[in-house]
Amino acid sequence: MSVDTATVRHIAKLARIAVSDEEVAALEPELNNILGWIEQLQEVDVTGVEPMTAVIPNQLRLRDDVVNDGNKRDDVLANAPNAEHGFFAVPKVIE
Amino acid sequence: MSDLTDLTVAAIRDGVRDGAFSAREVATAFNANVEKGRALNAYVVETPDHALAAADAADAARASGDLKPLSGVPLGIKDLFATKGVQTTAGSNMLGGFEPVYESTVSGKLFEAGAGMLGKLNMDEFAMGSSNETSAYxxxxxxxxxxxxxxxxxxxxxxxxxxxxxxxxxxxxxxTGTDTGGSIRQPAAFVGISGIKPTYGRCSRWGVVAFASSLDQAGPMARDVRDCAILLEAMSGFDAKDSTSLNMPVPNWEAALSGDIRGKKIGIPKEYRIEGVPAEIDAVWQQGIERMRDAGAEIVEVSLPHTKYALPTYYIIAPAEASSNLARYDGVRYGKRSPGEGGIDGMYRATRHDGFGKEVKRRIMIGTYVLSAGFYDAYFNQAQKVRTLIARDFQKVFEQVDLILTPTAPSAAFALGDKTSDPLAMYLNDVFAVPASLAGLPAMSVPAGLDGQGLPLGLQLIGRAFDEQGVLDAGLALEERSTFTHRAEAWW
Structure with a gap:
């Protein structure tokens, strides 16, 4: 499987990364080079093999369903590029 | 007192305890070296006051008989660890100026154990790289x-x-270091020091900027095996804030450390003899085998048949997890924001275009592609299945042997710029390190010798899950026989 420039643009859109024409032109061969190389995994017989979900057997823990944090609004907003009135501020979403 | 900077962690700890020197003298000497060493670009933030404050606390603790395990020891902290009130950027412009309001579990444990911080250490952007050349710094x-x-x-x-x-x-x-696919072991080998990646889950990932969560593990890098044992002991332990943290006691690795490996079986995987690796790497490996034999270990040829698929498997799984983890850098909650055009979506795209470097974008794109509709099964699911087979290879081999000995990296250090134009050539650096990462196993690099150009080469020991002790012991046996005392002549 190989990607063309339209696919590169589509991937960039999914990843929310702006790309210029020059960047698309550079990425196409780079991505194809890497994808061509990982293609070799197709030759491995995985019949009856389960995909790995946990590398070390470990039980996922549950915690009590209670608030154990809170009152940290200012901490949460401390590094926001733009915080207003105790909220994250973003460009207008609804016209 | 500049010779204080030649001391190991153990020697500093013991010297402060015994009153041979004060912790303040140690911190002052290292602060001076940090300043003198700026040409190396190793630190991105210097925190001399943090080191001095911890040193003064250590000197006071000695006076009151309250010394802690790392009292008087100043450390460098990789910039991937969130440090409260101290800029943490993961080597990325995306996090320029980010000052965490909390401390990562691992750095917090080290500070609670009495250690101080000399500064934040430079790294590849978001830990994606094998040469430190992707850093925004x-x-x-x-x-x-x-x-x-x-x-x-x-x-x-x-x-x-x-x-x-x-x-x-x-x-x-x-x-501190972190290792997702060799990021502790390969650099340790390149500069002639020791470093261990513990079993996945030993060190909490809480507060460590995420790259590939099923692989990321913190671990120490230090001058010798004993120091690695000391630091790893302080860094490890259960943390309820990390869902994959191992809920088991931390062994006293240092107290139990012993180079006596008589009767241990050490596997030599034939698949790690790959074409194109310099003869000097093979020679150092062979020498390591002889040293293990000399230490009384039994050498066994073993097979890990899926080894050649480990690297391509890694380069599906790690970018896939990265594309998901790095979705959080959206210009809203922290880090950089570029205004862009076209409302909030344009802001996202402009922010991520400007904030991420080339290699990070490349990996996000690969990860996005292998997870996208229509390709998930062919790439990601297939890789997760091959990962199961790679882990199974190790399980079978560990029924026959106690440890595995391999080279750490397929070459000595290369020159800056040598591999930057070819991502695949760069990825190949981790060919020997990645399999143990995919299987979550403890693995360590120890210095083993020099190549013809006078550059360090390392050997890797891989152990069973949870058997850091076995890895450290065999590392010590190797260290005792390699007597690696070489060091770089100061030119900086």
Whole structure:
């Protein structure tokens, strides 16, 4: 499987990364080079093999369903590029 | 008192305890070395006051008889660890100026154990790289130089390149590193120091900027095996804030440390003999085998048949997890924001275009592609199945042997710029390190010798899950027989 420039643009859109024409032109061969190389995994017989979900057997823990944090609004907003009135501020979403 | 910077973590701890010198003298000496070593670009933030405050606390603790395990020991902290009130950027412009309001579990444990912080160490951007050249702060330079007189600046390896360079150049006695696919072991090998990646889950990932969560593990980098045992002991332990944290006691690795490995069986995987690897790597490996034999271990040829698929498997799984983890950098909650055009979506796209470097974008794109509709089964699911087979290979081999001995990296350090134009050539650096990462196993690099150009080469020991002790013991047996005392001549 190989990607063309339209696919590169589509991937960039999914990843929310702006790309210029020059960047698309550079990425196409780079991505194809890497994808061509990982293609070799197709030759491995995985019949009856389960995909790995946990590398070390470990039980996922549950915690009590209670608030154990809170009152940290200012901490949460401390590094926001733009915080207003105790909220994250973003460009207008609804016209 | 500049000779204080030649001391190991153990020697500093013991010297402070015994009153041979004060912790303040140690911190002052290392602070001076950090300043002198700026040409190496190992530190991105210097925190001399933090080191001095911890030193003063250590000196007071000695006076009151309250010494802690790491009292008096100043450390370097990789910039991937969130440090409260101290800029944490993961080597990325995306997090420029980010000052965490909390402390990562691992750095917090080290500070609670009495250690101080000399500064934050440079690294590949978001830990994606094997040479430290993807850092937004520019590459770290290895203190080592080839003996050919050319003085080409060499890569310290990556992604924990700042940690490696700083320890090797005596800008700290020990440092934290993180290892997703070799990022502790390969740089340790490149600069002639030791480093261990513990079993997945030993060290909490809480507060460690996420790259590939099923692979990321913190670990120490230091001058010798004992120091690694000491630091790992302080860094490890259950943490309810990390859902994959191992809920089991932390062994006293240092107290139990012993180079006596008589009767241990050590596997030599034939698949690690790959074409194109310099003869010097093979020679150092063979020498390591002889040293293990000399230590009374039994050498067994073993097979890990899926080894050649480990690297392509890694380069599906790690980018896939990265594309998901790095979705959080959206210009809203923290880090950089570029205004862009076209409302909030344009802001996202502009922010991520400007904030991420080339290699990070490349990996996000690969990860996005292999997870996208129609390709998930062919790529991601297939890789997760092959990962199961790779882990199974190790399980079978560990029924026959106690440890596995391999080279750490397929070459000595290369020059800066040598591999930047070819991502695949760069990825191949981790060919021997990645399999143990995919299987979550403890693995360590110890210095083993020099190549013809006078550059360090390392050997890797891989152990069973939870058997850090076995890895450290065999590492010590190797260290005792390698007597690696070489160090880079200071030119900086």
């Amino acid at each position: 520019g590459p770290v330079i290895s203190p080592w130089r080839r003996n050919d007189g050319g003085n080409a600046p060499l890569a310290p390896g990556g992604s924990s390149g700042g940690s490696a360079s700083a320890v090797a150049a005596r800008l700290c006695p020990g440092a």
